[in-house]
Amino acid sequence: MIFIARTFQKTNPVTNRDIAVDPVESKAEYLVLEPAGYPMTSILEEYPEIEDSGVFEHYAREQWKGVVAVKGEYLFDKRMYPDFAYKVKEVEPPESVIGPDTCIIVRDLTDAVIPKMEFRSKISFDDVIGQPSARQKCRLIERFLEEPERFGKWAPRNILFYGPSGTGKTMFAKAIANKAEVPILPVKATELIGEFVGEGARQIHQLYERAQEMAPCIIFIDELDAIALDRRHQELRGDVAEIVNALLTEMDGIVERPGICTIGATNRTDTLDPAVRSRFEEEIEFVLPNEKERYQILESNIATFPLEVADVDLGSLARMTEGLSGRDIVEKVLKTALHRAIIDDRESVTQEDFEISVKKIKKVNETLNPEKMYI
Template sequence: MKSNNKSQESQIISNKLITNKKESQKEAKAVVLQSVGYPFSFPLMDTHNLEVADKNLFEHYAKEQWMGLEVKEGSYLFDQKILPDFGFKVVNVYPNNSVIGEHTSIVLVIDEDNLKNNIKSIETNLTLEDVIGQEQAKNKCKIIMKYLKNPEIFGEWAPKNILFFGVPGTGKTMLAKSLANELKVPLYLIKATTLIGDHVGDGARQIHDLFEMAQKTSPSVIFIDEIDAIGLHRKFQSLRGDVSEVVNALLTEMDGIHENEGVVTIAATNNPEQLDYAIRSRFEDEFEFKIPTREERIAMIEKSRKTMPYEIKLSTNKLAEMSKGLSGRDIKEKLLKSALHRALYEDDDEITLKHFEYALNNYKSQNNPPKYMFG
């Protein structure tokens, strides 16, 4: 009898654990699938490509049979109805390790290049506190945060299109990542250079798919880096047909011809004055990112030196003086990391002035810095 009681107690505990696990799992906002075919090859049968006639119908069909299943990036789902054992790879799910539920958006992507370029959302653990300096830009981001928390109350007054501009390495991408993480919303990050394809229409289709996915998973953030790659003023470029198609598609989406409630588009550039007016005029606000001040450089250096494997035999004030004119990224990568690697190369067990002087001279020779640097 005792053994039976113990067995029953064990089963009750096991059931409770399973129930608690299910309750603690979050519902997936979006699942992106790619058809991979059958696990076995059949003669005269296409086992990979799957043509979907109606996206909405496929989403309903997929949700009906996979409701309640836990999904994570890299796992597989198998059809058990019309095409038994036909496989789909989960190429992206937000958030990862979540459950397909009633409100989950399910998207099937056929074009692998399209998938690589823009359909995947990214997750990060960055916070606004990790962005040192750029207080003006961070303060302006408050309105974006308020909008994404309650998009329904803004209506036509929503912040839709924002331009980040400034010297490379000053934290434009970092701020976008931290913004999305603070709000726990999907971030779709894409470089504009990847939109220029070999065939006219490829980039335009990617733009429309990107905004469609962002809308399905709203509230969400789209971040287009290096937008000047497609948006240069006509006098700065010989406009190719594919670039023109991409620009027109982007303008269409930014103008809100489709309802994009809860979606904020942020673009970044180092050269705002070179952007074509048709594109720049679509941004209702512009956030400038500046070279860090002395106080900000001190904070960056103090934060970085805590994690360095070797001791720095130089004061933070001295390093802040040496790094005048450098961006936050260059302070870490070109000064601190380069000095550390030099010390390792010379078999020294501490980082001294000579290592930093080497790093700085190496940086100057490689970059031909503008006149305002190191002056």
């Protein structure tokens, strides 16, 4: 069989002819394909519908075993639908060989929202400073993803992460996926809102259908309040009821989808629909860093600066940044101070640069209501 894939060759010094060589050692962990159609007019014009994803995955692995998958290139069917092309949309690791354990997924051309899967996220718990309580509670999710069959009906299917923005909720979800060595589907809730009535509900079901194909895995829905808005506020969003109902259907497990853990994240628990919030078996709070943790955040990030840091009192800065999240410290204090020094063509960042950045963000935060909005 012949497939379009990157060719790897070397020259035989004796015959001076090219010979094929094994291109890469790494095996593909997962492969996402998209139907591309026939290269020219064919007597088989119909689209090959996939009724059972598991059967197709086995069929695809057998057919393309040993082929190097390269993002952007094509694989051709040579059996049931000769010359029908599938475009490689994602492959991890890049340019790796399709093997007996490769997870193969075909995207539906009608899908409006297909979140990019992250397989074995590179973020670890060592990348997140603080949050000891959340760290401990997340061990349950790790164990479930490692041994989903052990939990049976007692599986932790729905977990809510809540707390101020920038405290590490997204990073924690990715760290769990990394620790358990499972895929994660991270998606912002706003991306699931359709343009027409009914579209939002369809996209939520599609999200869970895709997750089912790669279970065990995590669905991480950020900004959950965007789609799980309290239905008393329907005048703000006319289609919110059907979106909430679709989410409730999936969270209730009416359609059995074993091995999927839904993690919702929000900084506005007061706006969540009570029915949605009640579906979460566990609520894990993320808090702002204390002085010691702010010191660690400052120290670890300043160490990566491309410029020198002159006579900076980290203890003083840690006290000054009280009430700021880790992301605020990195993005609005440290980055702003560094950029100030670069704009001034200086070779070092000073204490004054940091203090100016802190005062600027503090002034902005004073105008916001801490009871209703997190910074």
